[in-house]
Amino acid sequence: MKKIFFSLILMMATMQLFAQDNGVEMADSLRSNGKIYVVVICIVIILVGLLAYLFSIDKRLKKIEKENHIEK
Amino acid sequence: MHKTWWKILGSVLVIYTAIAGLLLGVPHLAILNETIRNLYFHVPMWFAMIVLFSISVFYSVKSLSSKNEIDDIKAVESVNAGIIFGVLGLITGAIWAKYTWGQFWSFDPKQNFAAISILLYFAYLILRNAIDEEQKRAKISAIYNIFAFPMMVVLLFVLPRLKDSLHPGNGGNPGFNSYDLDSRMRMVFYPACLGWILIGYWVYTIRFRIRNIENKQQHN
Numbered sequence: 001m002k003k004i005f006f007s008l009i010l011m012m013a014t015m016q017l018f019a020q021d022n023g024v025e026m027a028d029s030l031r032s033n034g035k036i037y038v039v040v041i042c043i044v045i046i047l048v049g050l051l052a053y054l055f056s057i058d059k060r061l062k063k064i065e066k067e068n069h070i071e072k
Numbered sequence: 073m074h075k076t077w078w079k080i081l082g083s084v085l086v087i088y089t090a091i092a093g094l095l096l097g098v099p100h101l102a103i104l105n106e107t108i109r110n111l112y113f114h115v116p117m118w119f120a121m122i123v124l125f126s127i128s129v130f131y132s133v134k135s136l137s138s139k140n141e142i143d144d145i146k147a148v149e150s151v152n153a154g155i156i157f158g159v160l161g162l163i164t165g166a167i168w169a170k171y172t173w174g175q176f177w178s179f180d181p182k183q184n185f186a187a188i189s190i191l192l193y194f195a196y197l198i199l200r201n202a203i204d205e206e207q208k209r210a211k212i213s214a215i216y217n218i219f220a221f222p223m224m225v226v227l228l229f230v231l232p233r234l235k236d237s238l239h240p241g242n243g244g245n246p247g248f249n250s251y252d253l254d255s256r257m258r259m260v261f262y263p264a265c266l267g268w269i270l271i272g273y274w275v276y277t278i279r280f281r282i283r284n285i286e287n288k289q290q291h292n
Contacts, residue, residue, distance in 0.1 A: 043094070051086070054079075
């Protein structure tokens with residue numbers, strides 16, 4: 001009886017492993033509460049900064065083109 | 073070229089990629105795990121490079137018939153901008169490979185051929201610098217570029233498919249299209265490609281306009 005009970009407990013323990021969907025580890029829970037949003041915000045700030053910088057270069061270039069009378 | 077709307081569109085798409093690419097769901101695949109998101113960042117680099125090199129070969133053909141210096145400058149500056157994206161693609165690919173294939177450089181056919189095609193375009197720039205006479209430089213480098221472009225296409229899209237490459241879609245490996253690139257990923261992948269192509273084109277126009285001003289000042 002003790003043996004059967006013990007093996008049943010062991011089987012119950014392994015059931016948890018099968019419960020996870022296809023067993024591939026992904027950062028699903030990490031995305032919700034693992035502060036991944038902080039990383040997203042940082043990346044977006046960097047991208048916005050660099051793109052704004054590109055726009056400012058573009059603007060300056062337009063000014064220089066005007067001074068040099070370069071046709072569009 | 074001087075309009076602003078497509079620059080804003082490119083910026084918005086790239087920023088959208090960063091947000092949606094990190095937060096939206098992806099297929100659960102072994103080994104790849106979360107690195108599948110690299111598809112949104114690594115692959116568009118190559119698309120941007122190919123578009124810029126296509127622009128270059130277009131202006132090389134044009135400069136041969138028009139003999140216009142502007143076309144020659146356009147050809148070289150689009151190669152200059154394209155190489156930036158090619159090098160970024162190589163580096164991001166190597167990092168991705170380290171954590172999925174095990175090594176930064178596993179001498180995968182596509183990796184090797186991508187490096188060779190970048191070298192082809194380095195050779196183009198070196199060839200240009202080696203010729204002082206402007207007319208001759210424009211002509212010789214345009215002809216070289218016309219040969220380099222199909223070589224690049226063959227190296228990146230034909231030869232890796234004939235060998236056993238670790239890249240998806242090569243050497244019997246299924247492509248991302250077949251089952252990985254599901255509709256969720258398409259929602260991010262296509263805007264990412266378009267966004268980075270627009271940014272690449274923008275960088276090229278800025279380079280070209282600077283070069284154009286320098287050119288005018290030299291002639292005056």
